[in-house]
Amino acid sequence: MDFDFDADQQAFIGEVRAFLDEVRQWPDAADIMCPERESDSILADTPARKAFNRELARRGYLGLSWPREYGGQGRPGIYEYLLNEELSRVGAPLIGKGVGCVGQTLIRHGSDGLKREFLPRILKAEIEFALGYTEPHAGSDLAALRLRADRAENGWLLNGQKMFTTSAHFADWYWLAARTDFDAPKHKGISLFLLPMDQPGITIHPIETMGEHVTNQVFIDNVFVSDDYVVGEVNKGWTYICEALDYERFTFYTFSPLEEKLKALRALLCTEGGDGAAIAARPHVRRHLARLTADVELSKMLQRRVIYASSQGRVPTVEAAMCKLYSTGLHQRLADFALDSLGTDGLLHKADAQAPAAGKWEWSYRATALDTIGAGSSEIQKNIIARRELGLPLRF
Incomplete structure (x- = not known):
């Protein structure tokens, strides 16, 4: 297994970093690059961040792995991972669901009409x-x-409720899973639909979590969807959802935020201290910091296993489960250690001018708990590892 990137990939990384250096000179760069932002940093949820994504598009960074016939570049998927890695390192929005699960699914299964309408946009x-x-x-x-x-007649009437829909409060279109056959086995009767978020009958209630991540409760009341906006075949939505999740595992779970957090914490502990000495000079802090440094490197290796499995044409289900389980837990352990080391000052909210590191670690303590739930909880990841890697039975 080769954990290193080849010359072309290294050159691509350098190209992206040079572009991000340009962005740092933009007047609204502070809104676009937010490495201290603990929640929603991957989203294009402000005008400046949307403009940044349009510049990504103009420079050809969107659709890197799409087939050329649909406007892409036909590159291996690892280039999209490398792009997201560099974007997440500086807290910029990632290339997003449109290029990923939506676009890739439409390319494979969408009608010609849906492809013409959505892929260019x-x-x-x-x-x-x-x-x-x-x-x-x-x-x-x-x-x-x-x-x-x-x-x-000529479509479908939708009724029901969705929970924890990220981006619903600013998105233009809803990629919606609904049950179209209640008599079929539960994995067989699901279909995917596309509908505009401003369509009558859609009601959005924002929910702010303890980590300041804005998610949404969405009510669907007698919303009509034309047959033209059914994605693929009716009742095959579960297959399409699983394919999309496999794609997201390859590009979404980046390592660089962990690495940057460790660097920031180490620098903070080397300067802070109320007794005239750096906190990092305390023996127990040094030992714990060394342990976490090794753990971050281990997380990097787990991420590289996901990349390697994908590059070999395998679906990295187990590798991705291991990576997510370990890395999200490690984000929590970093925050725990930061608060333990900083003492009562570490509990200060980012709104307090006296908060160390502008309150980043108190925010991180609240926000990282959510990472172990979203995109498949830690319990789900453990079940995947137990069944698919260890061969353990589903029920005992």
Whole structure:
């Protein structure tokens, strides 16, 4: 297994970093690059961040792995991972759901009409999507979703509720999973739809989590969707969702935020201290910091295993589960250690002028708990590892 990037990939990394150096000179660079932002840093949720994504598009960074016939560059998927790695390092928005799960699924399964309507706009960063998967009774068990899609003339009538829909409060289109056959096995009766977020019958209620991540509760009341906006075949939505999640595992879980957090914490502990000496000079702090440094390197190796498996044409289901389980837990342990080391000052909120590191670590303590839930909880990742890697039975 080769953990290093080749010369072309290294050159691409250098090219992206040079571009980001240019962005640092923009008047609104502070809004675009927010490495201290603990929540929603991957989203294009402000005008400046949307403009940044349009510049990414103009320079050809969107659709790197798309086939050339659809406006892409036909590059291996690792280039999109490398791009997201550099974007996440500086807290800039990632290339997004449109290029990833939406665009890739439309390329493989969408009708010619959907491809013509959406793919060019995705490549120009003109539209934002929200993913309507989770429901009050269908979180980790997504196949248990109940939102109804009943047949109507030339389309479908949708009714139900979605929970924890990130981006719904600023997205343009809803990528929505609904049940179209209640008599089929639960994995077989799901279909995917596209509908505009401003369509009558869609009501959005924002929810702010303890980590200041804005998510949403969405109510769907008698919303009509034309047959033209069904993605792929009816009742095959579960297959499309799983394919999209496999793609997201390859590009979404970046390592660089962990590395940057460790650097920031180490620098802080080397300067802070109320007794005239740096906190990092204390023996127990030095030992713990050394342990965390080794753990961050281990997280990097787990991420490289995901990349390697994907580059070999395998779906990195187990590798991605291991990486997510370990890295999200490590984010929490870094925050725990920071607060323990900083003492009572570490509990100060970022709104307090006296807070160390502008309150980053208190915010991190609140925000990182959510990372172990989103995109598949830690318990789900453990089940994947237990069943698919260790061969353990589903029930004992």
